[in-house]
Amino acid sequence: MSAKGDTPEKGKDFIRQIIDRDLEDGKYGGRVHTRFPPEPNGYLHIGHAKSICLNFGIARDYQGKCNLRFDDTNPVKEEIEYVDSIREDVRWLGFDWDANPFASDYFEKLYCIAELFIKMGKAYVDHQSADEIRATRGTLTEPGIDSPYRDRTPSENLDQFRRMRAGEMKDGECILRARIDMSAPNVMLRDPALYRIKHADHHRTGDAWCIYPMYDFTHGLSDAIEGITHSVCTLEFENNRPLYDWCVDTLMAGLKHPELFGRHADIYNELAALPGFNQRPYQFEFARLNITGTVLSKRKLIQLVREGHVSGWDDPRMPTICGFRRRGFTPESIRDFCDRIGVAKADSTVEYALLEHCLRQDLNERAPRYMGVLDPVKLVIENYPEDQVDEFTIPLHPEDESFGARTVPFSRELWIERADFMEEPPKKFFRLGPGREVRLRAAYYVTCTGYEKDAEGRITEIRATYDPATKGGWSDDGRKVKGTLHWVSARHGLKAEIRNYGNLFTTDNPNAPGEGKTFIDLVNPDSLEVLPECRVEPAIRDMPAGTNFQFERTGYFCADLRDHRPGENLVFNRTATLRDSWAKIQKQIGK
C-alpha cells in the first residue's frame, strides 16, 4: 500500500487501484498475474514500453507474475525475426518474464474449445463470402441480418468445422462464427468470426494448421488458460471487452459440461484444473502513448523503414526501443519516463521534452565528460613553445569523484568550436572575439590577438596568447573570465564522425497532416547531420560501442552500436544536446 522510502505517496493509477480492491476482496486468492501480449509483426516502440512498464511493473509491485505472450494467430504477418527482437527489447528495458508462451502453443486447446462452443450451440460455420458477411452486418445505426447458416445443427457445424481443419475448404470459403446477436448495438457482437481458413505456413506450427483462431477468441481464452488475473490493454479494445467476456464466460459455462468434451477428456481435465477456471481474468483498458513530433503506429513505422526514410528499425531517429537504444537512451531513462507519464483513460500526447528531461537527468549522473570539437577551427597560441606539451589531468565527472580522471594533452595548436568565435560579438556573447580573454577548460586563459579569413570570408585561423600563470584554468588575481571553451590539441586529437539527429518530422503532430497530405510528406529531410571531420581528445580512442558520455558544452553522445570501431573508426551519435540557454538568448536578441 505505502510507497517505499521517503518518496511521497503518489496517487496510484486506476489499474493498481482496481488491483488493490480485488486483493482486498480476495478475488484471486492474493494472486496478481499480468501479461504483455505483442504480435510478432514488428519491432517494439516506446508505446509498447509504456505497456511493458505497466504490466511488468504491476507484477513487480505486487510480487505477482507477468508473462510475455506472443499473440501469433495470423501466420501471414508474423515472423521469427520479430520474436527475437521483442525478447531482446523487453530484457534491455530491464524486465524478465515468468513464462514466454505463444498463443500458437494453445492451438489444439483452442480448437477443442471451438468445438465445445459449437456443441453448446454458441458457434456455427458460415459459408457466406466475406462480402456477404460485410453486407449483412448492418451499420452503426442499423442492425445486421442473420446468416442463412445461423441455425445449422451442432452436429452439422461440427462436421463442417472438422472439414475446415482437414483442409477440405479453400481460403475464404467459410468461417466459424460466434452465435451472439446480429442486432447488437455493439457491432463487435454481431456474430464475430472465431476461426478463418488460411492455407499458410505459420512461423512456429509450420503447415500443421490451415485454420487459425481470431484475436478476440484467442486472447481471452489464452488469458484464462494462463491464469491471468488482470488483462491490461489499450483503449481501442474497449469495444472488444464484451466479446472478451463472452468468450471467457462461454468457456466457463462449457466447462460445467465435461461430457461435451467427448474424446478430449484430457483437454477438459487440463482446462478444468487451471487457476482461471474459478478466477477468470478481466480486461482493463488504458490510453495508449502518443509523443509530440513522432509517430507510434506499427503501420507508419514499417512504412518509414520500407520506403527508406530511415536506415532501419534501429535508426536513431526511430521511436522504436532499438532506435532509442542506438541513439544512446538508457533503459533507466525510459522506465523513468513511463513512470512519470502516468496511466489513465484520457487520450493524451506527452511532450518529447519530458522524455528528453528523463534522459538528461539520468545521463547527467552517469555520463563521463570529455571534450570534442564538432566544427573545428584552428587556434594558435603564439607565445606557447612549438615543442611543448602540457598534460592536464581532468576529472571525468564534475560532481562525482568516483569516475576518476583522464589525461588531456595541450599544445601550441588547438581545435576549438567555430561557433565559439565571433568577429563582432554582441555584449552577451561570453566567448572568444578580438581582444577578448576566455578560459580554455582546465588549461589556461587565452586572449585573442587576431584571426585570418579566406576569400569567402570564412575564418581559417584564430590567434591568441596564453597566460602561463593561469595553468589549470584558474587565476586568483580577481580577473573575471565569463567564457569557458572546450578544445582539442591539434597534434593529439583524433578524427571522429559525429551524427547529429533532429526531429524526424517537420511538425509536432505528424499524425494530423493537412488536407491531401500523408505523414510521409512531413518527414524532415534535414533530420540527420553527419559531421565526418570532428576532433576528439585521445582518451576516447578505445571507447567500446554503446558507451554513453558527454562532450562538455555540447551534448550527450553514444558510440554507435553498428559502425563504431574502437581505436579505428570513431562514430558517435548525438543522443541529446545539453540545455542551451545561449541559444535562447540568441533567439531573444535576434528578435
Add this chain to the structure above:
RNA sequence: UGGGGCGUCGUCAAGUGGUAAGACAUCAGGUUUUGGUCCUGACAUUCGGGGGUUCGAGUCCUCCCGCCCCAGCCA
C-alpha cells in the same frame, strides 16, 4: 444518427462531497572552471458549459457541447 469511452494549468496528471498535489515546459533570480548541473521564486479564485442537490460540489443529479473508438475472414 447506434453503441462504447473521455474532457482538471501550454503538456502529462493527482484528487474517490470538506475548500485544486506533483512533474515537464515557461518566466525571473542565485551558484558555477560545461551559457551544463544544482538552488530559489513565479505559474489553475478554478476543474468543457448551463442548471440543480447540499452548510459545502472537480467530485452527486440533469441537460448541453467537444474529442476519441467500433461496421477486417488484422491485432
